[in-house]
Amino acid sequence: MIGGDRGGKMKITCKEIGSWGIFEVEGNVDSVHTKIFIDTFAEYVSAAEKCKNIILDLTKADFLSIGVIRYVNQVSINLEEVLGRLVIMGANDRILRHFDIFVGLKNLKEINNIWEVIPLQMSTKLNEAKSITLAESLSLELPLETGTGIPDQN
Numbered sequence: 123m124i125g126g127d128r129g130g131k132m133k134i135t136c137k138e139i140g141s142w143g144i145f146e147v148e149g150n151v152d153s154v155h156t157k158i159f160i161d162t163f164a165e166y167v168s169a170a171e172k173c174k175n176i177i178l179d180l181t182k183a184d185f186l187s188i189g190v191i192r193y194v195n196q197v198s199i200n201l202e203e204v205l206g207r208l209v210i211m212g213a214n215d216r217i218l219r220h221f222d223i224f225v226g227l228k229n230l231k232e233i234n235n236i237w238e239v240i241p242l243q244m245s246t247k248l249n250e251a252k253s254i255t256l257a258e259s260l261s262l263e264l265p266l267e268t269g270t271g272i273p274d275q276n
Contacts, residue, residue: 133182134159136166142175142240143167148182156189167197174206177236181212188224195225202229209233 132155133148145166151159167176178194180186186194198208209231213221221227233239 132159134162139240142177142236144177144179144236146179146182147186150185151183151187151190152185153187153189156187156193159190160193163193163197174201174204175239176201176206176208177233177239178208178210179212179236180210180214180217183213183217186217186220188220191221191224195221195229198229207231209239211236 131149132151135146135148137144137146143166145163147159176197194208194210201208210221211233213232218227218232221230
């Protein structure tokens with residue numbers, strides 16, 4: 123877990139199952155964590171090139187900064203352009219309301235569980251899915267000052 127400016131903590135876990143990448147977020151992704159989230163997510167998406175489909179699991183997430191919300195929306199648009207998609211799962215009402223306010227919900231599909239997009243016959247593979255927890259290594263790299271945390275709009 124990584125501490126934040128609101129006293130919150132963040133944990134990111136990445137898994138792959140079939141053609142789907144599962145990016146699990148736990149805790150608060152506040153302005154301090156925005157750059158870390160974006161860098162980690164971008165690295166994950168580029169490293170998992172076979173995964174053009176991504177589940178952003180927000181079941182254990184409490185808060186996402188506006189920078190993260192804008193970034194996730196843009197990734198969703200970019201994935202659609204290469205015939206992939208990004209779906210969000212388990213977002214609480216506050217996070218969904220923030221998505222709706224800041225970027226709208228038209229580019230995001232919400233699901234209730236992974237079986238809505240991953241075939242049930244792959245359920246045994248989920249337990250065997252490669253899992254990488256990034257919180258420990260990131261906590262050592264957390265800079266003292268992280269800037270605004272809002273991605274460049276180039």
